[in-house]
Amino acid sequence: MTTQIHRLPLGFVNCFLIRGDMNILIDAGVQKDGAKLFQLLRESAVDPKDISLVFLTHAHQDHTGALSAIKAFSNCKIAVNCHEAPWVEQGCSPPLVATNPLGKFFGWFTRRFNRTTSNIQGTAVDWVLEDKEYSLESYGIRGKILYTPGHTSGSMSLLLESGEAFIGDLVQNMSLFKNHPSLPFLVEDARVIKTSIQYLVAEGARLIYPAHGTPFKVEAFERILNRKV
Numbered sequence: 063m064t065t066q067i068h069r070l071p072l073g074f075v076n077c078f079l080i081r082g083d084m085n086i087l088i089d090a091g092v093q094k095d096g097a098k099l100f101q102l103l104r105e106s107a108v109d110p111k112d113i114s115l116v117f118l119t120h121a122h123q124d125h126t127g128a129l130s131a132i133k134a135f136s137n138c139k140i141a142v143n144c145h146e147a148p149w150v151e152q153g154c155s156p157p158l159v160a161t162n163p164l165g166k167f168f169g170w171f172t173r174r175f176n177r178t179t180s181n182i183q184g185t186a187v188d189w190v191l192e193d194k195e196y197s198l199e200s201y202g203i204r205g206k207i208l209y210t211p212g213h214t215s216g217s218m219s220l221l222l223e224s225g226e227a228f229i230g231d232l233v234q235n236m237s238l239f240k241n242h243p244s245l246p247f248l249v250e251d252a253r254v255i256k257t258s259i260q261y262l263v264a265e266g267a268r269l270i271y272p273a274h275g276t277p278f279k280v281e282a283f284e285r286i287l288n289r290k291v
Contacts, residue, residue: 083202119230145216212255225268235275
């Protein structure tokens with residue numbers, strides 16, 4: 063079966079559906095957008111109950127919000143890095159680390175929003191990923207999961223054999239603030255992000271799908287790699 067990619071936009075965050083012999087969902091959006099996510103899956107000709115795997119790029123709550131709803135509706139497996147798994151199972155979010163004034167404001171706003179509106183149910187993790195590469199062959203997908211920390215210590219990306227890379231929050235491409243890909247507002251270690259970018263490039267990434275913003279060609283990474291941090 064030919065691999066198909068569906069971008070599932072949920073406001074300011076994107077989820078992605080990878081259709082091959084099985085269906086893989088990348089991230090689970092914000093809690094309030096669970097119904098919208100199910101609608102977008104059906105518009106992509108996939109019943110939510112037919113999701114085989116939900117791969118979480120990391121455990122911030124704008125990526126895990128609808129996870130418990132998906133798990134309850136289907137028999138899917140949940141995969142996330144070992145550094146992030148406890149947060150997912152507790153229904154919590156890793157610390158929000160900011161390195162600039164805009165990031166600090168965004169982190170403050172997000173923490174305040176989470177305290178007042180969030181009540182995410184913890185979800186058991188079925189596949190705890192170590193800091194290494196994993197093949198997706200058993201899911202009928204020609205691709206792999208790669209360890210790409212920097213945004214958080216447990217951030218991971220999914221890279222298809224054809225060169226499409228789904229990177230979570232490793233880099234953002236939001237035109238509201240910039241007209242080119244940039245470091246995310248919240249960064250644990252910008253130097254590690256650069257190392258992760260170089261790793262993706264070396265592994266054959268050609269088209270980048272960020273969780274925040276629009277896809278871009280791998281050549282656009284050059285600006286970030288040349289930036290002093």
